[in-house]
Each structure stands twice: as structure tokens, then as C-alpha cells.
Amino acid sequence: MSKIDIAVVDYGMGNLRSVSKALEHVAPTKNVLVTSNPDDIAQAERVVFPGQGAMPDCIRELDARGLREAVIAAALNKPFLGICIGLQMLFEHSEEGNAAGLGVFKGNVKRFAAEDMFDSEGAKLKVPHMGWNQVYQAGAKPHALWQGIEDGARFYYVHSYYVQPDDAAIIAGYSTYPNKFTCAVAKNNLFAVQFHPEKSADAGLQLLSNFVNWSPS
Amino acid sequence: MGLAKRIIPCLDVTNGRVVKGVNFLELRDAGDPVEIAKRYDEQGADELTFLDITASSDNRGLILHIIEEVASQVFIPLTVGGGVREVEDVRRLLNAGADKVSINTTAVLNPQMVKAAADRFGSQCIVVAIDAKKVENQPFEWEVFTHGGRKATGLDAVKWAEYMVSLGAGELLVTSMDRDGTKIGFNNPLNKAISDAVEVPLIASGGVGNLQHLVDGVKEGGADAVLAASIFHYGEYTVKQAKEYMAKHGIEVRL
Numbered sequence: 516m517s518k519i520d521i522a523v524v525d526y527g528m529g530n531l532r533s534v535s536k537a538l539e540h541v542a543p544t545k546n547v548l549v550t551s552n553p554d555d556i557a558q559a560e561r562v563v564f565p566g567q568g569a570m571p572d573c574i575r576e577l578d579a580r581g582l583r584e585a586v587i588a589a590a591l592n593k594p595f596l597g598i599c600i601g602l603q604m605l606f607e608h609s610e611e612g613n614a615a616g617l618g619v620f621k622g623n624v625k626r627f628a629a630e631d632m633f634d635s636e637g638a639k640l641k642v643p644h645m646g647w648n649q650v651y652q653a654g655a656k657p658h659a660l661w662q663g664i665e666d667g668a669r670f671y672y673v674h675s676y677y678v679q680p681d682d683a684a685i686i687a688g689y690s691t692y693p694n695k696f697t698c699a700v701a702k703n704n705l706f707a708v709q710f711h712p713e714k715s716a717d718a719g720l721q722l723l724s725n726f727v728n729w730s731p732s
Numbered sequence: 733m734g735l736a737k738r739i740i741p742c743l744d745v746t747n748g749r750v751v752k753g754v755n756f757l758e759l760r761d762a763g764d765p766v767e768i769a770k771r772y773d774e775q776g777a778d779e780l781t782f783l784d785i786t787a788s789s790d791n792r793g794l795i796l797h798i799i800e801e802v803a804s805q806v807f808i809p810l811t812v813g814g815g816v817r818e819v820e821d822v823r824r825l826l827n828a829g830a831d832k833v834s835i836n837t838t839a840v841l842n843p844q845m846v847k848a849a850a851d852r853f854g855s856q857c858i859v860v861a862i863d864a865k866k867v868e869n870q871p872f873e874w875e876v877f878t879h880g881g882r883k884a885t886g887l888d889a890v891k892w893a894e895y896m897v898s899l900g901a902g903e904l905l906v907t908s909m910d911r912d913g914t915k916i917g918f919n920n921p922l923n924k925a926i927s928d929a930v931e932v933p934l935i936a937s938g939g940v941g942n943l944q945h946l947v948d949g950v951k952e953g954g955a956d957a958v959l960a961a962s963i964f965h966y967g968e969y970t971v972k973q974a975k976e977y978m979a980k981h982g983i984e985v986r987l
Contacts, residue, residue, distance in 0.1 A: 568854035647986040
């Protein structure tokens, strides 16, 4: 069996084609495998953990395929990129369906509160938060995955829930809608984002390229 | 700074070519869909919408190949609509590389299909397209039409929008049938009424003739995104010019 450079975790929730296509575009020589086999995830050099839909369904489907342990092990041990629900699932709990997450990080996933959804001029803000918003980089020192990406660059979002980490030290980026929310977390070998790099044109491709070439110290 | 308003070029595709009509009639050829998609991406389009208006079922599969090809070269959200009848059609389009699928006539004929598709794939990828026209003979102002604007439904467009969102629509694409292809601007009162009634984003469509119309669509119509076809297809304006104009008029855009 050929070496797996990048495993994209497939637990049957929606379409992973966008993610794998974008990875193939930035890393044409790498073997990108969309897989629901825990052994592939264990063997892969890098793991991408995407997600869309509702978090309770994602957790259920992940467990139905016996992927929980392999994903947690990868999140703790090798270059790992979570995207959208793949970020949210790393936390302990989500307000969406009152679901328990994987608990890699302490903290909760919360819904944009209806009473807050007005801009500074009083106009209504829609939920889901859908479209291109500015991402501000955070953290004690510049993270390798932000390399070549302007602070405040726009990325494409579509979500109604956001993560609230207990440990502020893992916050690697934030956006505002209308309040500041965490859109990226980082710890050791792990980086996870709320936006969709695979749909964020040049900035997104740069982030994926940074991930493919990342050697966490 | 926060969320940008989106500019979405729309490509009406028939038999593998991009075309544009006036009031849903008189189609003119506007070029190759993959080439046009790449051009708009380079100009800074925030998203692309493909509407498959192919009449013959023989050529329906063409759109899947086009989407596959675009999705492997263009890394922005892609929405595809036209002829989506079953949950299986949604699955095929998503697998080809669409990020969202737009449902129009079928939503009227079988509203539960919207719910089934949203339950299965998530609301984030289900757009309901509403074609509306101002009417005089009803107890409401705007009526929903189907079949490319030929069939009246007796449905109030605002109430219909609320119902579609309750079934799981994650976004609404509202086209004014009175305005489409006319170049006199969006129907802002219609868009505003719907935008105020629902929580999800609204894409305004139908009637753009100049860049001020895009600004008005956001400021007066409350649109979260503006969709246009002919002003971009025939090179009157680039997407970049449109964004610069909107930014100059105080609208937050991705430049």
C-alpha cells in the first residue's frame, strides 16, 4: 500500500470533494486519501478533519464508523487540521442538540445569540454567518499556518455556532459578528479553523499549502 | 470590520454554454462556462451561481461535468440550480463539486423535498430560489411563480419565504420576474419585505443594469448578496469595478 500523505476523515456527513480538490491543488505530488478507515488515519502523515451539517449528527456518524479514537489520537500526535464542524467537535460540548464533543479542548460551542444580531447601525445580521469575513491572527507568536497571509485577510464562512475555549492560550485567530468570536485554535501539532480554507480563494489555498508543508516543533 | 456583502455572477447554462435572456426569453450566447467562471474568480467574485436551463433531459448531465471542471480550478463557493427535482439530484450536484444547490419549482410542487434535502445534507447547502412578480388580483403584493416564470402559484412570496426557511432553507435567492433582464434595478421593496421576515441570508436577483443598482440592492433591499449576469458577461463592468464602486458607497466588500 502506498504511503498516505494526507488523510481526509470521511464519516459520511456531506461532501468532502471540495476539501480533497483544494489539497490536491496545493500539493499535486502528495497522496490525498478521503477515508473512513481508522487504520488509514493512524498511518497517514497528516490528517484533515472537515465537517458540515449538525454537530450531533457528525459525532454520531463518527462513532458509527469507529473513528473517534483514531481522530483523537491524530489530534494529539500529528499535523492535524480541523475545519468548521471539525473544529467544533474538538470541544467538550455544543449547544447544538446539547451534544457532547470529543473533548480534546475544554470549552463549549455556542449559537450566535438572536438578541445580539444587529450591526452598529442597528441593521439585522443574519444567521447563519455566511460569507467572507476578516480573520485576525492571534497567539503569543506568529503561527506557521498564517505565513504569507495578511492579518485581517478574508475567509469564507458558513456556520451558526462558534467555539468558546476555556484556555485563551489556544486562540490563534478571531473574527467579529458582531461580537468577537474565536475562529482558529492551535496547540502543538493541531490547528483548527471555523472558516472554509478550501473555499477561500488565495488566502485559503495559502493556509492549506502551509499545512501541507508544516513541521510542528 | 465584519462580514462583507457578496457579489455573485450568475451563469445561465444551456447545452454546455452560458447564455443570457431578456425576461426569460431571447437567449444570447455568452461563452464557455469554465472560462467564464475562471475569469470571474480572478476578478474577485465571492461566489458563483450556475443555473442549468437546459430544456432537454438528454443534456442534463452536461452540468455535472462543467461543475466538476470548475470545482477543480476555482476555490470559491459554487451554487447550482435548475432542474433539481429529487434529493438524489442534490447529492449528484454536491458530489460533482457544488457547495450549495438551489431548488425552485420542486420546492412548490413538493415542499417536503426541501426538508428532506436539508435534513440529509444540512441547511448550509440548501438554497431556495423564489421567482416573484407583483400582482394586483391577490390579497398580497408579490406572488410566487414557477417554471421559469410561466406558472402562477397563488402563493404570497413573503409567507412562502418564511415557510421555506422553516423547512430548512439556509439561504434564499429572490428573483423579481418583473425586473429580470430589464436593467432597471432590483425590486428592493420585495427583497426588503422578505429579508426582514427571515433570519437567513437573501441574495437579490433580477434587473441589474448598472453598479448603483448593486448598492441600492444592499442599502434599500437589505440584501446580503447581489447576483448579476449580463452586466458582467458582456464586459460592461468587471466584478472588481463593481466591488470598488460598492466600497466607495460605504458597503463592506472583499477587495
